Amino acid sequence: MNVVRAVLIKELKDGLRDRRALLSAFLFPLFAPVFIYGLMTLVIKQNTESEDLVLPVIGQDYAPALMRQFEEAGFTLEAFDGSPEAAVRDKTVELVVQVPEDYQETMANFELTRVLVIHDGSRNDTRTIVRKVRNLISNYNNELAALRLIARGVSPKIMQGVRAKSSDVASDEQRAANLLNFIPIYVLMAAFVCGLGLAIDNTAGERERRSLEPLLINPVTRTALIFGKWLAASALAGAGMIITLALCLAAMLALPIDELGLNFTLTAGQVLMLLIAILPVPMFASSLQLLLGLFAKSFKDAQSYVGILIFIPVVPTLVMQFLPIASSLWMYFVPIFGQSLMIKEILGAETIPLLAYPAAFITTFATSLLVCWITGRLLNQERVIQS
């Protein structure tokens, strides 16, 4: 135990003095809120901006009643000149509405009148406004049809057949949490990023600066050395992860998320549950990093191996995107997968089976211990010491 503590103290002291490595490690959590705030503001802006929208129209004089509908919906009409296709393709305008010259004539003859909406289907950012314009035209059509029926003494009710009525089972928090998919990724990634420098310096670095041999001639078990190094790297990774979580949550609370018609609240209980859920993640990350760091031939080698690990936290979210399966208990037993799920569910104010906490904690923690033990064994092998 004394050996583990001696190694832990030394590695932390050594690691915290490496200012440059520390700075680059903690740049990641510090950028988290900036990134989230920026991205989310953009999303909110795109979803809510409808006021004083400019709508380029060709031939607005042909359909004054329709134009009034647009204006009432908040559009500012603007006469458009030139080739609408070219302008939309160049992205100088988002869309163009073209009213045909024979609008009034076809209307009078009760023929089908086509109002052209020229837009670029590959653009994500104009999807909302295009949908809005189409809906307005469609509504206008319904109104017109109803008026025509009334003029002939027929009740417009006759047109009502079946209509879909949607009932969304997702809670407001859940829908907000959907937007928050990247928070678990970001928080879990922090656990893999912040301790990385220390873990590599601890293993591959120790060999590269030829201090591994002097260390191994001490009368201590090599497992004890590894556990000390593991705890040091875990402490740093854990600190980074908690900072990231705190900043991400702060950014979320600062965002005007209610403008999306969504609700995001956070109670102290939720924060506590989150912390408990993610606590073993830095230990897991550090244990894998130490193992790979020892395996690597050089410092650079170690950096590229360990770098790949950073993508582990992305996997659960990706899997759930493409294979949307309902969460069941076994998932909580899978390290990282379980935690990823729990973060999302806690933020979405969903109820998690109580068993999930011990399940995720025990398997993740036990896996880390096992990896450390293997690493300790590895340190007894001459091949690893010599290379």
Next chain:
Amino acid sequence: MIEVSGLKKTFGDVVAIEDVSFTAADARVTGLLGHNGAGKSTSLRVLYGLIKPETGYAKIDGIDVSQDRITAQSKLGVLPDGHGLYTRLTTREHLQYFGRLHGLSDDQIETRSEELIRMLDMQGIKDRRTEGFSQGERMKVCLARALIHNPRHVVLDEPTNGLDVMTTRKVRELIAELKTLGLCVLFSSHLMYEVAKLCDDIVIIAEGRVVAVGSPEEIRAAAGVDNLEDAFVLLSEQAASA
């Protein structure tokens, strides 16, 4: 007492040591002499518990290093082949770390550190980080951390390699001092005159085998030449052609 018997070690197809046996007695300085690649470092690595021999054994005060590495290592002070230091730690912090790994209390470490700092003339660098230390300063820190637990056996792998005259002298003085304290000192070198000057007993290794053992006089007699250096070259060449 250090006792090495019938060591053999191969790395892949390369036979590093074939048959190495020798003893190093207490209160004597034993020199392990050999060309680069003769098998000195491999023999010492077996001795300080870093690698395991295929045959034979190494014993420290009767304790087999392969059987009970930790007890054997606690009796040894080692300057290994690798001289790496932690650049962000000071001299004292190095001694503290290694002292703790040896299970010493902080008081013991404090007292012993002061002693070693005095012995090795490290007043000026005791609280400086080792980043940018000269070769000699680094070697002193390495020696001090090897001796922090006051070991009865000291194994030094090429302790004067690459040092300037002043530090080399200091190291030689240290070796002589350790001997007068009654310690068992074993060091390796490829420098004939150094070994001749410092050692009571000499072990010559060539091609992974011990080719001669004895006092400087005995070695000269065995080779049939007057000069120790000639004896060393002759014995090494005989081993190479055999």
